[in-house]
Amino acid sequence: MLKTLFPNVIWDTIYEATLETLYMTAISVLATFFLGIILGLLLFLTGKGNLWENKIIHTIISAFVNIFRSIPFIILIVLLIPFTMAIMQTMIGANAALPALIIGAAPFYARMVEIALREIDKGVIEAAKSMGAKVSTIIFKVLIPESLPALVSGITVTAIALVGYTAMAGVVGAGGLGNLAYLEGFQRSQNDVTFIATIIVLIIVFIIQFIGDFITSKLDKR
Amino acid sequence: MITLSNVSKIYKSKLKNSAQIKAVDNIELQVAQGEIFGIIGYSGAGKSTLIRMLNGLETPSAGTISVAGREISKIKGAELRKARQEISMIFQHFNLLWSRTVRENISFPLEIAGVSKLERQNRVDELIKLVGLEGREDAYPSQLSGGQKQRVGIARALANNPKVLLCDEATSALDPQTTDSILDLLQDINTRLGLTIVLITHEMHVIRKICHRVAVMENGKVVEMGNVLDVFKRPQAQITKRFVQQVTEPEETKETIEHLLENYPNGKVIQLSFVGDSAEQPLITQLIRTFNLEVNILQGKISQTQSGSYGTLFIHLDGSEAEMDKALEYIKASHVGVEVIENA
The missing domain is CATH 3.40.50.300 (P-loop containing nucleotide triphosphate hydrolases)
Incomplete structure (x- = not known):
C-alpha cells in the first residue's frame, strides 16, 4: 500500500532525516533559549529607567540584535561559513548548521524576551527592591518567574521558526528533512519524497505548538 | 525613629x-x-x-x-x-x-x-x-x-x-x-x-x-x-x-444649609464644632435651660479620631437678638467652636 502510494520513499532515510531535524531543532532551541534570555535580560535591564540603565551597552546590544534579526537566514548561513568552519571544522552535517541556527534565532528570541520582561508590572520590581533584594534575586525570583508564560510561548514560536531554518540549512548540506526534500525530492523529481518530508515537518510543528501551549497554560496563574 | x-x-x-x-x-x-x-x-x-x-x-x-x-x-x-x-x-x-x-x-x-x-x-x-x-x-x-x-x-x-x-x-x-x-x-x-x-x-x-x-x-x-x-x-x-x-461635612451639606437659611428667615443658623471632651457635655440642654430661646437641631455628625472625637452640629436659634448674643457667648465659653452661617 505505502509502496504503491510513495514508490520512491525509503523509510530508513526518512527516519534518519527526521532524527537529524529533531537533533538540530532541539540543540538550537536549547541554546537559543539560554542565549536569548541572557540577551533579552541585558536589553531589558540596560533599558531606560531600569536596574542597570546604560545607554551605550543598550545601544550596542540592540544594534547587534537588530542586525542579526534582519539578515535573511539563507544569507546568514553563507555569511557564517568561515565562522562555522573555524569552530566546527566542517560545513557538512547537522552540527555544521548549529552556529547559524543559533545566531539566527537567538536575537529574534531576545526581542521576545525583552517584550515579555517589559510586560511585568513595574510595581512588583519596586516591591522586591523595597524588600532589599539584590539584582540577581530580582532576575531569578521576580523577572524570570513572572514572565515565564511569555518566555515559553516565545520559545514555542522561535522553535517553529527554527524547524523552518533547519530545512533551509538542509539545502546547503546540513542534512535533515529539508536536505532530503531538496536533494531527493526536488532535484530528482520525486514529489512523493517531498510530500512525506513536508508531512513530517508539519507533525513536528504541531507537536511543538501543542507542548508549548500546554506548558504556557500550566504556568500561567494570572 | x-x-x-x-x-x-x-x-x-x-x-x-x-x-x-x-x-x-x-x-x-x-x-x-x-x-x-x-x-x-x-x-x-x-x-x-x-x-x-x-x-x-x-x-x-x-x-x-x-x-x-x-x-x-x-x-x-x-x-x-x-x-x-x-x-x-x-x-x-x-x-x-x-x-x-x-x-x-x-x-x-x-x-x-x-x-x-x-x-x-x-x-x-x-x-x-x-x-x-x-x-x-x-x-x-x-x-x-x-x-x-x-x-x-x-x-x-x-x-x-x-x-x-x-x-x-x-x-x-x-x-x-x-x-x-x-x-x-x-x-x-x-x-x-x-x-x-x-x-x-x-x-x-x-x-x-x-x-x-x-x-x-x-x-x-x-x-x-x-x-x-x-x-x-x-x-x-x-x-x-x-x-x-x-x-465632617457630608457632600450635600452646602445645599442643605442654603435650603435651611431660606426656610428659617428668623433667628440664626449656627455651626457648632465639638472637639474631644467638649463633644460629651450636654450643651444643647443647658442652652435651652439657661436662655429663653427656641433651639432646633438641623444636622449633625461625629467623627472618631485616634485622640478623641470631633463633631459638627448645625442648629437653628430663634429668640430676641440680645438673648441670642448671650447664648453665643455662653457657647464660646464652653470651648465649643461657633460659626454663624449667613446667607451666601
Whole structure:
C-alpha cells in the first residue's frame, strides 16, 4: 500500500532525516533559549529607567540584535561559513548548521524576551527592591518567574521558526528533512519524497505548538 | 525613629530652558517611635516621592533622611539592602508576585533575608494567622479579593520584623468597608508590635481613623502639620479645610444649609464644632435651660479620631437678638467652636 502510494520513499532515510531535524531543532532551541534570555535580560535591564540603565551597552546590544534579526537566514548561513568552519571544522552535517541556527534565532528570541520582561508590572520590581533584594534575586525570583508564560510561548514560536531554518540549512548540506526534500525530492523529481518530508515537518510543528501551549497554560496563574 | 531635614527632590526636565520640577520642597519632619504618621495631599503633591525617599527608592537632591538609626540618603548597596529589610512597604496595587501562592509571596522577603526553610515555614504560618488569611495559604493572588491581597501585602511587609512600615496609598484601591478592615489591621499591628507607620493617602477618612499626627502636603511643601485632632479642630490652610470637610461635612451639606437659611428667615443658623471632651457635655440642654430661646437641631455628625472625637452640629436659634448674643457667648465659653452661617 505505502509502496504503491510513495514508490520512491525509503523509510530508513526518512527516519534518519527526521532524527537529524529533531537533533538540530532541539540543540538550537536549547541554546537559543539560554542565549536569548541572557540577551533579552541585558536589553531589558540596560533599558531606560531600569536596574542597570546604560545607554551605550543598550545601544550596542540592540544594534547587534537588530542586525542579526534582519539578515535573511539563507544569507546568514553563507555569511557564517568561515565562522562555522573555524569552530566546527566542517560545513557538512547537522552540527555544521548549529552556529547559524543559533545566531539566527537567538536575537529574534531576545526581542521576545525583552517584550515579555517589559510586560511585568513595574510595581512588583519596586516591591522586591523595597524588600532589599539584590539584582540577581530580582532576575531569578521576580523577572524570570513572572514572565515565564511569555518566555515559553516565545520559545514555542522561535522553535517553529527554527524547524523552518533547519530545512533551509538542509539545502546547503546540513542534512535533515529539508536536505532530503531538496536533494531527493526536488532535484530528482520525486514529489512523493517531498510530500512525506513536508508531512513530517508539519507533525513536528504541531507537536511543538501543542507542548508549548500546554506548558504556557500550566504556568500561567494570572 | 524618622528624621527628615531640609529634604528636597528636584526633577530636571529634559527640555532646555524649562523650569525644574520640585517634587519635594525643603521638608522638615520627625516621626516618633510607635507613631502612626499620615501624609495627606492630592495627587502630584509630592507625597509619593517623599515616602519613596524613606526607603531609598528615590534619593533626595538635598537634605538628609535618617530612618531607624541609619542615614538612608547616604548609604548604598549591601547596607541599603539591609536597611530596607527593616523598612517595609505596602502598595496601592499590592504588587504581589502572581506566580507565587500566598504562602510563597509571604516567604519571599524571608528568602531575601536568607532565612532557613524551616524557620520560613514557621514564620509564614504565624503571619498568615496575624493577618487572618487562614485557609487561603495555597491560593494564588488572582484568586483573592482586593482586601485579601492587601493582607498578603501586609504579612509580606511584616515578615522580617521591620521597625517601620510605609503605606503607599494602601487602601486607595479598596472599597470603604475593606478599607476599614485594613485600617483596623494596621492599627492592631501598631499597638501590638509597636511598629512605626508612615502612610500617604488622599482620603481624610484614613487620617481620621488611625493616624496620631498628620502632615498636609501641597506642591511639594508641608503646609500644615500637627496632631490629627488639632488639625481637625483648627485647620489653617485652605487645602486642610477642604480635607477636613471630606469627613465632617457630608457632600450635600452646602445645599442643605442654603435650603435651611431660606426656610428659617428668623433667628440664626449656627455651626457648632465639638472637639474631644467638649463633644460629651450636654450643651444643647443647658442652652435651652439657661436662655429663653427656641433651639432646633438641623444636622449633625461625629467623627472618631485616634485622640478623641470631633463633631459638627448645625442648629437653628430663634429668640430676641440680645438673648441670642448671650447664648453665643455662653457657647464660646464652653470651648465649643461657633460659626454663624449667613446667607451666601
